[in-house]
Amino acid sequence: MPACPALFISAPASGEGKTTITAGLARLHRRQGRRVRVFKTGPDFLDPMILARASGAPVLSLDLWMVGLEDCRRMLAEAAQEADLILIEGVMGLFDGTPSSADLAATFSVPVAAVISAKAMAQTFGALAFGLARYRPDVPFHGVLANHVGSPRHAQMLETSLPSGLRWLGAIAPSEDIELPDRHLGLHQADEIGDLEARIERAADTLASTALAEPPPPVEFPGASARTMPPLLAGLHVAIARDAAFSFIYPANVALLESLGARVSFFSPLADEPVPDAADALYLPGGYPELHAATLAGSTRSAKSIRTHAAANKIIVAECGGMVYLLDELTATDGGSTPMLGLLPGRATMQTRLAALGMQQLDTRHGTMTGHTFHYSSMTTALAPERHATHPTSNAAGEPVFRRGSITATYMHSYWPSNPVLTAALFHGESF
Template identity: 35%
Template sequence: MPSPPHAPRGLLVAGTRSGCGKTSVTLGLLRAFSRRGLRVQAFKAGPDFIDPGHHALATGTPSHNLDDWMCGAQGTRRIFARHAAGADLAIVEGVMGLFDGYAAVDAAGSSASLARLLGLPVLLVADAASMARSAAALVGGYLAFEPDLAFCGVLLNNAGSPSHAELLREVMAASLPATPLRGVLPRRAELAMASRHLGLVTAADDAAATERLDALADWVEAHCDLDALLADLPPLMIDRDDDASFPLIGSPEGASPPLAAGGFPPSPPHAPSPSLRPRPSPPPPRLGLARDRAFCFYYAENLRLLEAAGLEIVPFSPLGDAGLPEGLAGLYLGGGYPELHAAALSQNAGMLAAVRGFCASGRPVVAECGGFMYLMESLADLSGRTFPMAGVFPFRAAMGERFAALGYRAVTTTADTPLGPSGTRLRGHEFHYSHLAGDTGEVPDVYAATGRKGPIPDRHGFLRQATLGSYVHVHLAGSPQAAWHFARACREAG
């Protein structure tokens, strides 16, 4: 194995389609390079919450989402630069097929768009099952579709036998001799990762996750020349302007200086009086973060931005804790799988009462998707069993067999919320199987949402006192002023 490169190197693993093996390949590469002693930083293209958890298990380092539609070009570059700069190797897992993104004629949100934005070469994974010469035609079409896109090679997956693998190598050498074939991976059904609604089983719920990661690394190492792949990667061109820690600005308009310790704008410089000791900074407001197997869908950058805005994040478990932590000024209830833990959540009456009372106190609360469901009157699972929840919103959540909603959302608030004044613009993603039941007209709708086909007439954001509930997962990197507003609301409530 060559010595670690002096400058970070990187690549984006993309697939010809969903289900071609790019997640398995990505995890195999992450684990293989990590156990060789390289500092490997993982990223996930798009809004997915589950794959980053597996990435983190593979590398021992948190993985970060990159999405140029939700975060914008500058926000995306900043996230990448901040975390790639200290690594030997940055590996980005793509989303869907290489060119699939926000819309049919819009490259935003696609793996290809992200690779161009970050200057990353693409390692293309193609499912070559039951193919011979057609595999070269498939790969050749992807290589030529957007001529300005750089590739560092191709991996063919699902070879049915050693003779099939050799045939595929002959086909690529004859048809695409200038394209590096980095390996031909044999079909290994036992390495398939378990799935359920919303995607893969989370790393926390997958008892075999660690063992599978090592098996995936063995699989990739046995059939790919990782030394040659690493040696051929060019150094990343990280802009040092994007490489700073980027503390959040002190006001949403950017007119004030950066926040000082505790989240408050610093005082103007002056000569201290020799007879007076400086006043101690007030402690930062404490933000309760629901985090356990039921609530595990958070963008890492959202949490960083909230901390940069001056909040102290205090995790708690709605499943296992008897009540909320002391001294909280606000709550953030993210998404996850409350429907899989509905009985346990419902039985934890002390926590339900504490959350209900906190919302009734008028302190700021943001609840997204699963967290929103937790605040409803009840949750009905797929078997039809109904479990009482916190009852903050007079709705019921009922699970369905298929997606009730899936896609990017651009949101404009129509009233003041904990995330900012009326007119605040947010970007996020919505994906869930449950649907609302009950009279939603009892609670004001404060989100005007649009999708790729234009305005969406459904009600999307609900406000009761200072509790904001929605199925939309907002990415704060696209609207960092919203983190500042949430922090201010917590300070004022505290």
């Protein structure tokens, strides 16, 4: 049974600084010569980009529902065999969601380091830390790190507020030099933060004086049986749009296509690159088309190649922002509209508030696909949905799935390893 030092970075809520701390910690231990593997809890595309830069290795998703227990177990065991340290960043607050970060930490006995923003807080820090540590006895607890601490005196007050038995991991002062910029869907993408390396390095420097600089205790990760994939996509060439407008791509999704036998290549609509002529299928992932609408509208070479691909009845799978790109137009929050590809009738309109957020599942004759939805646009179209995804806990109708000719499009971001057979059916254009 492989064992590896491991730590789960969580917090009472979002916005406490989990990603900054996890990235800095990954870089600190990497600088000390350790091989670091980082995982992100739950559905997320943005945090893993930054964590991958910090650790120097791909960051995969762990989620007991979306990814599944066996795949989580397999990925952790594989990481434990090759790494000197495993870090897992939680999602939202420690006990938020079903399943929660706490459920994941308890399942794999990974000790939790809680990051608590102490801004405008004194002795209540101790009560909050005590609650996180004792709320569930089955969740192993490593200690607490105070973030946004105003002074040495403030840090002393926070430390002395901790009940006996709770480990003080240190204090971090507020600093614009290490904080990560964000916007409506979360953090900025890694490639958009010009001084990201400097921010990560400064975060690592800051953490060097805390107890987090010490490797955590080893955790045993029992292995799972190897998963053998049938060559359901053998000989198929899948082209994937990938740039700042289309970047919400699970690394595990790409790896699945390849393990099913597909050849994968990438192109950039923002750079006006065409779909490769030899591509049999096209994947348009989510991202930020709304931030790059004018550039996309001017990328005529790329647009022509996508329309040619569709006219040849070749497969197109589009999710969220990728689906928006296929519509007639995109309307911004200021009312201005930009033409899109016109391959699906309708328009998307950006909103200032979330239109949808949550886990989704798609039930088909090939079984169930898991995933999630997270978008600020609403869509109007004359197309009738072929089916709807559902909310896994309530079974209420979720995101519609549209099919027109060789195109399958939806707001749902699917985690393809949850159903390789359905993934193959999508890229073969089969009914489901």
